[in-house]
Amino acid sequence: MAGFLKDTNTFTNVIAIDFGTGASGYGISPKPIENHTLRVDVYNPCEGENEDQKTTTAILFDNNQNFIDFGLNAERKYAEIIQDGSTALLFKNYKMSLYHMQSEVKSLDGRTMSLMKVISESLKFISKKAIKKLEDQLSKTIFKKDRIRWILTVPALWKEEHKIFMKKVAVQAGIIDNIDSNKLLLCLEPEGASICCREDADETLKKDLIKNKIVAVLDCGGGTVDITVHKLLSEPNEPFLCEEVISSSGGCEWGSKYVDSNFEEFLKDFFGDELYMIYQKNAVIRLDILKHFELLKKKFNIGERSRLQLSYFSEFLTQEKLSELIKIYNEKHKDFQLKQRGSSAIDLPENLMKSFFEPLFEKIISKVNELLIETKKKTNQFPNFIFMVGGFSESPFLKSTIKKSFENKNLRIVIPKRPSVCVIRGACMFGISPRSIQSRIAKKTYGINTLSTFEIGKHPENKKVIIEGEAFCNDLFDVFVRKNESVNIDEEFTKTYCPVRANQTEMKIILYCTDKTDVQFVDENGVRKLGELTVEIGKKHQSMEEKTVTVSLKFGFTNIIAQAMSKNTNDFKKCEFKFENSNLIENNNINNNK
């Protein structure tokens, strides 16, 4: 049977990989020896590229789908290949394809490749770099690859299916050898950030982070904005301990990349069909313009000038053509007046720049408001701190908007020094002490399908089935844990079931979830199948009492573990979660770890 947080003493180093929508990096942390302080180092997988501690999440393959490079180097090499008149497959933003459960991803020039391969090659590249770095740091005699505890960060908003997919990717990437390996833990991104914010806080802040204070963490990244609310269970001088107050939430499409998407929507309108087609077809022009916009986006705030350079089009966009496009645009949009600067640049008016951010801000603000109220309802107090982490939190415009909307004398907005590496640092810290998040709030109601003796008046007639002369009520949703219940990290929910037919030799258990807190049947609206498993329960002639099955579920860790064991055969099965609408996971076999 696969261990659950066992072997805590056997690892010597934690390596945490933060595979982000926009940027990726890794951290290394040696297991601290008693009384030694924790050390976490964060590295850019493309060493030497610049000062950044993460690199752009981009991967390049040749036309035969062979890996060429990752990160900023992938983008650079792609530009060279295109300039040489050749082609290659460059992928960006592919973490979002996983969120959408797409099995294939589109390259910049519109060709497709398997998402599993694209992500696993990315993780393979990063993990190899991390191993090499650790090998260089330790002497060859000390370094042992199997003494690494790997951490992969995942958005808290992801479903179980996404998490299982990432574990499969880790197997494919050669990080672990099976998906149940206890050498890999998943760290929820805002949870990592929460740990890091407390641990890295300066002394004055730290002394305010006392037991029972409530801390909301806003992880504003490239793709997602993940929000977690924690209550501190430890004093500043004690090891970090907290519990989740309300289930993590946020939005998968609220991150900084969507400022870029809104900007591209503007370009589409401004360029018109012909020039926009050129923009889309010429990947290098597009990359250059987006890179230039990235600079404008990063520094944008009220009162800041935003001059967009369009010289990347060279002969495709003459000065006259640009003037004509500006004229057409300005006539169409009286509120957003563009100004030409020189032969190939335009000034984007402040209200236009604002319009790229504001739809995202509205969603973030309304969610934070909702969470503040929910926290107050549940704990009778509002959060005391909002920590803003993730690259998007570096945006002066986002910072000032959040401060303006929420800061008051009882609620402080804190932005750590390096918000974009908080998740990696915290993931390493989580790897060292995975129990620091003591309990989590169940995101959904979980249970399995059962039958029970039919009771007239209690059960509806249409659910009545007769089996071997006895009346049963079919399709009952037997709840293990209800949505919003607090579940301790090690809490295990177990129930024992008997077969209904005398000669039954196996039992099929189907795991369901729903957003409802009250649910009676598995075929009600809003109930979703998560996965299933079948257990051998014995021989036909054996008594029903001998053929019982114990089903156990654990919800308190970063991913759900569901398993069943037959009393008689000792047949043990783990439940694998399936994707609802996709063929993303090709192999849906139920694992058998006897």
Ligand SMILES: Nc1ncnc2c1ncn2[C@@H]1O[C@H](COP(=O)(O)OP(=O)(O)OP(=O)(O)O)[C@@H](O)[C@H]1O
């Ligand atoms: N000053 C800034 N203003 C706006 N956006 C910024 C700024 N600095 C960085 N970003 C954006 O932050 C993103 C990278 O942040 P981060 O590394 O936290 O995201 P990620 O981990 O890749 O995304 P996710 O966590 O959603 O998967 C990029 O999209 C980048 O454009």
Ligand SMILES: [Mg+2]
């Ligand atoms: Mg991130």
